[in-house]
Amino acid sequence: MKETYREVIEYLFGRLPMFTRDGASAIKKDIHNTVRLCQALGNPHRQFKSIHIAGTNGKGSTSHLLASILAAAGYKTGLYTSPHLVDFRERIRIDGEMIPQENVIDFVSRHRSLIEQIQPSFFEVTVAMAFDYFATEQVDIAVIEVGLGGRLDSTNILLPEVCVITNIGMDHTDLLGNTLEEIATEKAGIIKPKVPVVVSERDETIAHIFEQKAREMNAPLRFASTELAVRSCEHSGQGLLVKIKDNMHHRTKEVYVGLAGHYQQKNILGVLVAVDELQKRNWTIRAEQLGEGLANVIRNTGLQGRWQTLSTDPLIICDTGHNEDGIREVLANIYSTPHRKLHIVIGVMRDKDISHMLPQLPKEAVYYFCSPDISRAMSAAELKNKATQYGLQGMAYPSVNNAVDAAKEAYLEGDLIFVGGSNFVVAEVLKNYSYIH
Numbered sequence: 001m002k003e004t005y006r007e008v009i010e011y012l013f014g015r016l017p018m019f020t021r022d023g024a025s026a027i028k029k030d031i032h033n034t035v036r037l038c039q040a041l042g043n044p045h046r047q048f049k050s051i052h053i054a055g056t057n058g059k060g061s062t063s064h065l066l067a068s069i070l071a072a073a074g075y076k077t078g079l080y081t082s083p084h085l086v087d088f089r090e091r092i093r094i095d096g097e098m099i100p101q102e103n104v105i106d107f108v109s110r111h112r113s114l115i116e117q118i119q120p121s122f123f124e125v126t127v128a129m130a131f132d133y134f135a136t137e138q139v140d141i142a143v144i145e146v147g148l149g150g151r152l153d154s155t156n157i158l159l160p161e162v163c164v165i166t167n168i169g170m171d172h173t174d175l176l177g178n179t180l181e182e183i184a185t186e187k188a189g190i191i192k193p194k195v196p197v198v199v200s201e202r203d204e205t206i207a208h209i210f211e212q213k214a215r216e217m218n219a220p221l222r223f224a225s226t227e228l229a230v231r232s233c234e235h236s237g238q239g240l241l242v243k244i245k246d247n248m249h250h251r252t253k254e255v256y257v258g259l260a261g262h263y264q265q266k267n268i269l270g271v272l273v274a275v276d277e278l279q280k281r282n283w284t285i286r287a288e289q290l291g292e293g294l295a296n297v298i299r300n301t302g303l304q305g306r307w308q309t310l311s312t313d314p315l316i317i318c319d320t321g322h323n324e325d326g327i328r329e330v331l332a333n334i335y336s337t338p339h340r341k342l343h344i345v346i347g348v349m350r351d352k353d354i355s356h357m358l359p360q361l362p363k364e365a366v367y368y369f370c371s372p373d374i375s376r377a378m379s380a381a382e383l384k385n386k387a388t389q390y391g392l393q394g395m396a397y398p399s400v401n402n403a404v405d406a407a408k409e410a411y412l413e414g415d416l417i418f419v420g421g422s423n424f425v426v427a428e429v430l431k432n433y434s435y436i437h
Contacts, residue, residue, distance in 0.1 A: 002109070008105050031154060031157055037114065050161065052160040053146060054187045057325050063145040064081070065271045068297040069271070069293030070143070071096065075283075076094065076139045076140045092126075092133055150188065150189040151188075156190055162198060162277045164200065167266065168201075169324060184206040193218060197210070199224065201225050202225045224269035228246055240265065244272070255294055259306055260307045261329065261333055262329070264306075268294070307333050310419075318419040322422050322423065339414065342362065342416050343411065344366070344417075347400060349376045368403035370397045372422060
């Protein structure tokens with residue numbers, strides 16, 4: 001009897017090692033399994049063009065922006081990202097449409113013996129499924145987001161048109177290294193022979209790592225923040241109006257990005273330079289298509305959880321930023337959003353080093369500590385105890401929804417409720433609000 005979609009998803013989630021649930025133990029520190037899987041599938045990753053994107057923060061937004069632009073330019077565009085927030089199929093899309101349930105069922109049913117034989121992780125199977133789907137559907141190009149790190153990530157079997165590295169920050173230090181240099185070395189591992197690489201933000205302390213790797217690989221290297229600079233960035237409608245100075249050609253242009261987080265101004269520079277690289281490689285992307293792709297990224301790709309307004313009365317905003325730099329950007333957005341009292345619903349994973357995050361959080365806010373429904377989550381009580389040491393005051397709640405309900409109960413007109421700290425906190429909240437795509 002044919003399996004249902006739910007049974008197949010339970011098999012993927014339950015049987016295979018999964019980072020979101022199991023943490024570091026689920027990570028296979030080499031690409032051997034992915035190579036074996038893809039060889040058995042006829043090397044689907046060699047049957048379509050790709051863009052490969054790594055980085056600590058901003059790689060998801062950058063991936064969605066580039067996919068939106070390519071789709072607006074008329075290319076059949078695959079998009080692979082992780083983790084998903086509500087539906088597994090968010091990870092694998094073509095022109096914004098999630099992979100059909102039927103395709104997920106068929107892939108697992110057809111290749112179950114192969115999966116049992118190779119014993120890959122959840123992520124490795126998902127990467128192989130994405131590559132197989134994009135090849136079968138004959139996409140013109142696929143935008144592929146690295147899962148973790150770069151050098152040893154399952155996606156790193158691609159030979160892309162362009163590599164993009166967004167920014168480097170302290171995250172997953174247990175797996176990638178305890179210094180920016182070590183983390184940058186892992187991210188630089190996606191740089192391929194003669195493939196152009198765009199680094200969104202130039203950080204003088206680690207720029208030499210990318211320069212050295214690019215030299216070794218004979219890969220043209222561009223630092224977007226050297227070539228372009230943001231002159232101004234202001235909220236407009238549901239997005240941002242960004243004025244950008246082109247330092248190389250001494251001209252200024254204005255772009256509208258359909259995402260509201262101020263941190264997108266950092267991502268946009270990398271996106272624009274990556275588009276320029278694609279144009280050099282004979283991809284036709286006209287100015288109006290670029291504008292349409294930037295403006296309609298949510299509609300074109302179904303991007304969720306990036307400074308997303310869930311409700312205006314009460315005002316509830318969520319964001320998936322969850323490491324030191326991510327939280328810093330979230331706080332910049334909070335401070336630029338007019339509000340009276342600030343309510344913060346927050347949960348974290350127990351394997352996160354939150355000693356960098358907690359000191360940044362505002363002491364004047366009221367906190368609603370919670371624990372998402374996942375075994376890797378830190379208990380609300382433990383998070384509350386740790387937060388109290390930094391002068392953060394609030395109550396612990398047994399679930400994310402209980403915490404959000406308590407914040408709504410305390411809300412008065414003019415207040416702001418922010419929900420975040422982890423992808424999984426945001427995912428649980430999104431389930432209760434209208435879900436796009």
